[in-house]
Amino acid sequence: MADALARKDVSAVELTQAHLDRIATVDGDVHAFLHVDSEGALAAAADVDQRRAAGEQLHALAGVPIAVKDVVATQGLPTTAGSKILEGWVPPYDATLVSRLKAAGMPILGKTNMDEFAMGSSTEHSAYGPSRNPWDLERIPGGSGGGSAAAIAAFEAPLAIGTDTGGSIRQPASVTGTVGTKPTYGGVSRYGLIALASSLDQAGPCTRTVLDAALLHEVIGGHDPLDSTSIDAPVPPVVEAARRGEVKGMRIGVIKEISGEGFQEGVKSRFEESLDLLRDAGAEIVEVSCPSFEQGLAAYYLILPSEASSNLAKFDAMRYGLRVAPEGIQSPSAEQVMAATRDAGFGDEVKRRIILGTYALSSGYYDAYYGQAQKVRTLIARDFAAAFERADVLVTPTAPTTAFKLGEKLDDPMSMYLNDVATIPANLAGVPGMSLPNGLAEDGLPSGFQILAPATKDERLYEVGAALERMLLSQWGSPILTNAPELTGKEIAR
Amino acid sequence: MSSLSRDEVAHVAMLARIQLSDDELDKLAGQLDQIVGFVAQVNDIAAADVPPMSHPLPLTNVTRPDEVRPSLTQEQALAGAPASDIGRFEVPRILDED
Numbered sequence: 001m002a003d004a005l006a007r008k009d010v011s012a013v014e015l016t017q018a019h020l021d022r023i024a025t026v027d028g029d030v031h032a033f034l035h036v037d038s039e040g041a042l043a044a045a046a047d048v049d050q051r052r053a054a055g056e057q058l059h060a061l062a063g064v065p066i067a068v069k070d071v072v073a074t075q076g077l078p079t080t081a082g083s084k085i086l087e088g089w090v091p092p093y094d095a096t097l098v099s100r101l102k103a104a105g106m107p108i109l110g111k112t113n114m115d116e117f118a119m120g121s122s123t124e125h126s127a128y129g130p131s132r133n134p135w136d137l138e139r140i141p142g143g144s145g146g147g148s149a150a151a152i153a154a155f156e157a158p159l160a161i162g163t164d165t166g167g168s169i170r171q172p173a174s175v176t177g178t179v180g181t182k183p184t185y186g187g188v189s190r191y192g193l194i195a196l197a198s199s200l201d202q203a204g205p206c207t208r209t210v211l212d213a214a215l216l217h218e219v220i221g222g223h224d225p226l227d228s229t230s231i232d233a234p235v236p237p238v239v240e241a242a243r244r245g246e247v248k249g250m251r252i253g254v255i256k257e258i259s260g261e262g263f264q265e266g267v268k269s270r271f272e273e274s275l276d277l278l279r280d281a282g283a284e285i286v287e288v289s290c291p292s293f294e295q296g297l298a299a300y301y302l303i304l305p306s307e308a309s310s311n312l313a314k315f316d317a318m319r320y321g322l323r324v325a326p327e328g329i330q331s332p333s334a335e336q337v338m339a340a341t342r343d344a345g346f347g348d349e350v351k352r353r354i355i356l357g358t359y360a361l362s363s364g365y366y367d368a369y370y371g372q373a374q375k376v377r378t379l380i381a382r383d384f385a386a387a388f389e390r391a392d393v394l395v396t397p398t399a400p401t402t403a404f405k406l407g408e409k410l411d412d413p414m415s416m417y418l419n420d421v422a423t424i425p426a427n428l429a430g431v432p433g434m435s436l437p438n439g440l441a442e443d444g445l446p447s448g449f450q451i452l453a454p455a456t457k458d459e460r461l462y463e464v465g466a467a468l469e470r471m472l473l474s475q476w477g478s479p480i481l482t483n484a485p486e487l488t489g490k491e492i493a494r
Numbered sequence: 495m496s497s498l499s500r501d502e503v504a505h506v507a508m509l510a511r512i513q514l515s516d517d518e519l520d521k522l523a524g525q526l527d528q529i530v531g532f533v534a535q536v537n538d539i540a541a542a543d544v545p546p547m548s549h550p551l552p553l554t555n556v557t558r559p560d561e562v563r564p565s566l567t568q569e570q571a572l573a574g575a576p577a578s579d580i581g582r583f584e585v586p587r588i589l590d591e592d
Contacts, residue, residue, distance in 0.1 A: 092570035185550045199549045228556045229549075298533045309510060316511070318585050320574030326513070334586045339513035351512055352522060355503060356529060358510040372536040374546030379539065381547060413525055414532060430550020455550070 001158055002215070005063045008052070012045035012063030016107045019065050023109065023156045025489040031131045032141075032151035034070050035078050036110035041065055044107035051105070061215055062105030067157035069148050070111040071118055072203065073192040074098050081194045082114040082126040082144075085321045085345030095192020096227065097161065097203055097220040104219045109157050113147030116347045117312065118165055118196045120144050121419045123172075124410050125349040132406070133176060135445055135484050139403040142172030148206040149176040154487055159216050160206040165196050166300055167398075167423025169204050170435035174398035174448025177437040177480045179465070180206050181213045184455045185430030186231040188217075189224030197307035198229075200300075200427040208481065210436060210465040214242035217458070231456065241459035245466030248282035252464070253391025257293045258422045264401040266441025271397045274438045274449050277471045278464070288387040288394065292379035293425050299376035300424045301417055302360050302369050309357030312350070317341035352413060381429040388454045393464050396422045398435040398448030426452055434461040436469055437480045446480060498527045 004010045020038050027033055048063040068074060071081045073091035075098075080086040094102070101108065115125035123131040123146030133141040134154040141150040145162035149172030152160055162169035164182035173180030181204045188203045195201060205216035221235035254275065260268040279285050316338050317323040326332050326340035346354070360369040387394055399419055409416045426433040431452055438449035449468065453460040473479065500523040507514050507522075514522065568581050577584040 089574050092566050092573060225558070229551055229553065231551070292539070295536055295539060298535045301529065302533050302536060317576060319583055321576070323576035332586055333590075334588045335511065336513075337586045338511045339508075342511055343513045343515075343518075346512065348518075348522075351507075351514070351518070352525060352529075354510050354512060355506050355522065356526060356533075359498065359502070359506045359526075359530070360533075362506065362509070368537060369533065371546055372539070372541070373533075374548055375541040375544040376536050376539060378544050378547040379541065381550075414528055417529075417532075428550075 001064050002060050012048040012107065013042060015063060016041050016045040016065045016109070019109055019157055026154050026487040027156060029132060029137055029487060029489065030134055030150050030154045030156070031129060032112055032147045032154060032156055033067070033110045034080065034082070034113050034128055034147070037077055037108060040077070041107040041109050044102070044105070048105045048107070059104040059219070061219060063107070064158055065107045065109045066101055067109045067112050067148060067151045067160040068098065069145055069160070069162050070114055071163055071194045072098060072161060073194070074108065074111065077108070077111060079111065079194070081118070082116040082128065083345065083347070083350070084127040085315050085341070087322065089320055093192065096189035096224045098192065100220050106219070112145070112151055112160060115144035115146070116350050117194065117308070118144040118163060118168055119308070119349045119353055121167070121171060121416050122406070122409065123147060124406060125347055127347055130406055133403045134487060135177065135403065139405055139445070140175065142175040142403065144168040145172045145206065149173055149178050149180065152176070152178045152206050152208055153481060153484065158208070159212060161203060161220070162206045163193060163201055163203045164427065165200045166304065166427050167420045169206060170423050170433055170448070170450060171399050171419065173206060173435040175403035175446065177446030177484065178206060178208055179210055179213050179434070179436045180204070181217060181434045181461060182426060182432060183217060183221060183458055184231065184432045186229050187235070187432070187456075187458060188220050189227040189230050191224055191226040195311040197304040198311065199307060200304060202427070208479065210462055210469045211239070211242040213434070214238040214462050233456065236456060236458040238459050238462045241462040242466045244463060245470055247278055247464055247467045250283045250393070250464065251286055251391045252278055252283045253286050253288040253387055253394045255293065255387070255394050255396050256287055256289045257291065258396045260397060262400060263397055264441060266443065267397045267399070267401060267447045270439040270441060270447045271449065274468060274472075275395070278468060281467060281471060286391055288390050290380070290383035290387055290425070292376060292383045295376045296380055296425045296428055297417065297421050299373040299380070300420070300428060301356075302373035303377065303428070305353040305357030306360050306370050307357070309354045309361065312354055315342065315345065321345065349413070377428045380425050384425070384429045384431055384454075393460050394452040396450045398422060398450040402441045402443055402445035402447055422450060431455050432458045432461055434465050436465050438468070438472060440480070440483065498523070498530045
């Protein structure tokens with residue numbers, strides 16, 4: 001697309017309009033978007049066309065439209081984080097990553113659906129209704145960034161932004177047959193992201209190819225003085241690595257604890273086949289052990305709710321968002337209004353996690369829960385350090401299963417949480433991770449291959465990802481998304 | 495330690511300023527008890543000598559130069575408020591009536 005724009009085979013306005021048309025046709029079924037900004041996107045595209053016609057030197061992605069997850073603040077565009085408590089809120093400023101997209105001349109198509117405050121693995125916890133998986137509209141598109149992944153898989157947007165706190169970019173990528181990257185913690189500014197768990201959250205690219213992800217990574221990455229946790233170093237050479245795509249001589253570590261036991265049969269088989277391809281291409285496959293990963297899920301479901309209960313305290317019905325008066329009370333107090341608002345404005349999953357976090361941080365339980373969880377985090381970081389002594393990258397299947405059916409796990413939070421078992425360790429340790437599609441399982445649905453690299457060595461994800469993608473593509477003959485059923489836009493039964 | 499009663503859930507919800515209906519409380523109490531049972535496995539690790547890790551990056555406090563920078567206008571800051579008056583956030587009463 002970028003090349004066609006540069007050659008002037010297509011204008012940015014035409015390209016943006018084509019995606020807006022596609023959204024109009026299929027989004028009634030997919031529900032990837034919470035808000036579409038046709039006017040803003042077309043105006044931005046027209047500006048790029050004008051500047052290109054005037055001979056201005058533009059960014060390589062100038063004119064390529066993009067969708068942004070609704071947890072990212074966009075000036076003048078509604079931002080709700082999938083929650084009723086923020087319904088209708090319009091931020092007065094742009095997140096740093098949005099400023100960078102705009103500076104690169106990328107028209108913003110709209111805001112994508114997500115689990116409320118990014119809590120969930122299926123997008124069913126969105127207060128505005130679930131998104132659907134373009135491969136099978138009865139199935140989940142993953143979460144929390146299911147809207148961004150579904151928009152990519154349904155060809156509603158060529159590129160999208162996601163955020164990943166425990167796998168919310170990688171797991172949706174896995175179940176929709178797309179590519180998702182979580183950069184190193186601090187690699188992309190969090191300024192302007194509505195925080196879920198500040199020590200885990202990381203924004204990153206959702207795309208259809210590894211090179212697309214690298215190009216987008218380069219646009220949004222880099223130091224930001226507005227985020228004190230942003231890494232003050234140049235963006236790793238991810239585009240160069242994606243163009244090279246070479247694994248010869250590389251040591252690839254298979255994590256014993258998450259190498260397929262308990263995983264769906266087809267997911268396991270595709271994983272093994274991908275390892276064979278990498279081996280054939282000259283990589284050395286080694287087994288590594290990360291024993292503390294077994295406690296990772298439990299530690300995560302203590303640390304995340306604890307940080308979330310603190311971050312979400314700002315939704316107090318005073319400065320922005322919803323305000324609900326409690327029933328039957330004359331002249332209620334601020335405290336009563338706050339409690340009634342938070343009951344009405346937050347969904348079940350958010351309440352569950354805030355209460356769990358408040359409990360874990362409460363006096364008498366702090367050491368046993370939160371303190372212990374932080375120690376598990378140290379052990380996981382040590383496991384990673386030891387594993388990266390033996391291997392240049394680590395690999396696992398991204399998710400234990402392909403996309404499950406909508407509603408299947410909605411009332412069983414524990415079963416939903418188990419879906420994140422392979423993605424969570426990367427967030428706890430802050431290392432980068434990528435998921436790329438590595439085939440279809442026995443049920444005809446996509447499975448994902450996860451690559452993990454040491455912190456700040458993001459280019460290794462792209463190096464290995466691009467090599468595997470190239471080998472898979474030559475095996476398949478065409479991109480995996482061409483196997484997805486055609487979306488007709490015909491209304492489905494709800 | 496790893497069990498959570500309905501009364502405890504009600505108490506913690508009150509601390510978190512979330513008013514729950516009886517039905518919500520019944521449902522959440524059961525689920526939270528199960529989740530707390532699961533997360534309690536962090537106690538299985540023998541980690542007396544392991545330092546806790548609060549953050550993936552080694553952080554030091556960063557202060558910026560004390561310079562005037564552009565910020566939101568008063569109008570922008572108040573734009574999202576549920577109620578405002580004479581350039582201020584308008585809030586429900588914060589003191590008891592008597």
